[in-house]
Amino acid sequence: GTVEFIVSGESREFFFLEMNTRLQVEHPVTEMVTGVDLCKEMIRIAAGQKLTIKQEDIKMRxxxxxxxxxxxxxxxxxxxxxxxxxxxxxxxxxxxxxxxxxxxxxxxxxxxxxxxxxxxxxxxxxxxxxxxxxxxxxxxxxxxxxxxxxxxxxxxxxxxxxxxxxxxxxxxxxxxxxxxxxxxPHEKVAIIGAAIKAFRLDQEKSRTITTTEEGGGVLNPWKMSGRLRSLNNR
Missing domain, CATH: 3.30.470.20 (ATP-grasp fold, B domain)
Known part of the structure; x- marks a missing residue:
């Protein structure tokens, strides 16, 4: 089971609260700092088997x-x-x-x-x-x-x-x-930063588009629009 207690912030004294014969919602915290699979050990006990670890084997990290x-x-x-x-x-x-x-x-x-x-x-x-x-x-x-x-x-x-x-x-x-x-206000800063980056990327895309046809002729506006749309969809 698990034991609940609280600790005084000033004296650092421990005060017992209760004992629960089950795993608690917070048991993963214990598992991650000890490396012990509490669920597995609990099932072994229910099956009449012994724990696979001893108290001296448990190290906090x-x-x-x-x-x-x-x-x-x-x-x-x-x-x-x-x-x-x-x-x-x-x-x-x-x-x-x-x-x-x-x-x-x-x-x-x-x-x-x-x-x-x-x-x-x-x-x-x-x-x-x-x-x-x-x-x-x-x-x-x-x-x-x-x-x-x-x-x-x-x-x-x-x-x-x-x-x-x-x-x-x-x-x-x-x-x-x-x-x-x-x-x-990190969320607002992130949104503003993303908007600025998107604006600059659009500007760079616009600069990379050729405005003349092969041979020196001026590019048709409909073709220009199509190229812009194609780049924006990439």
């Missing part, structure tokens, strides 16, 4: 963060957002693990927990894990419903979170979605 991706609207008090997923792109790469059963066309129901995915990220240390998590969240796309992806992305930019200065009242006292969106 690196840092892991889990983001619970839910069908909820973080800009509207996290109200559930059931509906159909019409587009999906799941991030990947070193240290990235996504546990999900959703797919394009999947209908998120109104009757169950809104959790649709668990994005787990591992890094050499906490700062590396945060950096990888930012990148993974920026690549994670779920279309058709609102999710908590923007919320997690903004948490990863929050100064208090980055410095490890947070507790169970973090969201209520040190984090506001609207403040993070205003203070971190």
């Amino acid at each position: 690196g840092h892991a963060i889990e983001c619970r991706i839910s069908a909820e609207d973080p800009d509207n008090d996290f109200l559930p957002t059931p509906g159909k997923i019409v587009g999906l792109r799941i991030p990947g790469g070193p240290g990235i693990r996504d546990e999900s059963g959703m797919y394009e066309g999947f209908e998120v129901p109104i009757y169950y927990d809104p959790l649709i995915s668990k994005l787990v990220v591992w890094g050499r240390d906490r700062q590396d894990a945060i950096a990888r998590c930012r990148r993974a969240l920026s690549e994670y796309i779920v279309k058709g419903i609102k999710t908590t992806i923007p919320f997690h992305a903004r948490v990863m930019q929050n100064e208090h979170f980055i410095n490890g200065d947070f507790d169970t009242s973090f969201i209520d006292t040190r984090f506001k979605m609207e403040d993070e969106a205003r203070d971190r």
Whole structure:
């Protein structure tokens, strides 16, 4: 089973909460920092077999963060957002693990927990894990419903979170979605940059088009239009 506890930010004392005879939603974090397949070990125990490891075999390495991706609207008090997923792109790469059963066309129901995915990220240390998590969240796309992806992305930019200065009242006292969106205008900068790049590419394409026919004649306007359209569709 798993044991839940909290730690005092000042005295660093441990306070026991409860014991659960099951794997918890956050178990991938433990798996990624220890390299132990907890699901496999749990099945072995259920089958009457022994654990394949001893306590002294377990070594902690690196840092892991889990983001619970839910069908909820973080800009509207996290109200559930059931509906159909019409587009999906799941991030990947070193240290990235996504546990999900959703797919394009999947209908998120109104009757169950809104959790649709668990994005787990591992890094050499906490700062590396945060950096990888930012990148993974920026690549994670779920279309058709609102999710908590923007919320997690903004948490990863929050100064208090980055410095490890947070507790169970973090969201209520040190984090506001609207403040993070205003203070971190990266999306607007990216959109403006993409628009400028697209404009310059169009200009370069226009310059590469020959305006004269072979033999020195002026190119027919209809042919010019066709060449422009052909280049833009590449």
